[in-house]
Amino acid sequence: MNFRIEKKLEGTLARAGQIETKNGVIKTPAFVTVGTKATVKALTAEQVRSLGAQVVLANTYHLYLQPGTDIVEKAGGFGKFMDWHGPTMTDSGGFQAFSLGAAFGSAVSKVASADTPVEDISLSIGQLANVTDEGVTFKSHIDGSMHLFTPESSMKAQWKIGADMIFAFDECTSPTAPYEYQKKSLARTYEWAKRSLEAHEALDTDKQQALFGVVQGGRYQDLREEAARTIGALPFDGFGIGGSFTKDDIATAVGWVNKILPEEKPRHLLGIGEPRDLFDAVEAGCDLFDCIAPTRMGRHGTLYTHDGRLNIRNAKFIDDFSTLEEGCSCYTCSHHSRAYLAHLFRADEMTAATLASIHNLHFTLRLVERIRESILDGTFSQFKEDFCTRYYKK
């Protein structure tokens, strides 16, 4: 993997560049399409291609459980397995330490509202993941079987899954975890980062895979900066910024980190992808973003338009025969009316998920593409202002 910065935006941390992988080039900033189980939910690989997606990210934990990393390895890697021939990434399974741990069965999400109270993480109940210094013990959400993930086993699994870019094994913490826990967890994630590097070096002797280290630290400036310094000093090929935020401080926290991380390496903001967050994070120096929002929102009937989100299941769309979004060039908008989409959703037809995912992914991919263009031609701040004024006008 090779990263090159083409242009930096004066007065901000934003930059446009290119990542070269053996499976193709990614023009950054870029939105990474999520295909957790080696499929972008509701879409064929051909549809993902035609949307202009540059890179697909799968999940190590999910593929490890099903169909198993040996099968994916035999298939020639998850890209070949799913017929995606472009650049690929895998997440390490570190997110599942949170989603199947503290977050499981609770209302807590990694992006919390500002008034979310900080609590003792150990009070979380119903968790399927338990974190120790050795690694994370998971109780499979599929069949209840127990599995231990360590930095070493995550590297091995990701090696077999065979993506171009992979992540160090980390602990994604909850926004409800107190400072003391975040600090302790951060030290652990740092140890895991070193172990990930060492394990990966032993596997990948001729540098096939790029390994990204993950910066944690929760919502605390000193921890975030410490993480950026320590993780940033390790010989990773790029960096992921992960963990918990609040809706309002993503850009701030990302800025703390990117001011410190080495400039010449790509930065991936893990799991973030609402429009405002994308603008803010690019401005704060991020190059890559993956997010399930476009596809999950789509499947749940929430569709992106330049005038904000709309819920296509609302009664007012039943007889609205206008196009979903005027001027949108996606397949869904060029062929179908809001009324038809509303009908498919109400009838629980599978095509509803497909058409909605196509639109939302097109919207998000195109948005990040335009953000990139606006960096190159110097119109970023105007574009951001125009877009956000209209999108968030309510």
Add this chain to the structure above:
RNA sequence: GCGUCGGUGGUAGAGUGGUCAAUUACAUCAGACUGUAAAUCUGACGCCUUCGGGCUACGCAGGUUCAAAUCCUGCCCGGCGCA
């Protein structure tokens, strides 16, 4: 015509004297969702409300009872059986 079983909120269908404005599911109306536990989840769902409560309701009309969706009588409607 006789016998028999049954008529409950938008629908299906619980409930068989008080804890019932009435279980549940679906439908409906909204909302949430940010490295996918997610084609998922949450709330509302008779009318009014100063949110304490008030009012009208379980085919219709009477009745018994302190109290009825629940018991009795008549009527109306439907399924089935016999003529």
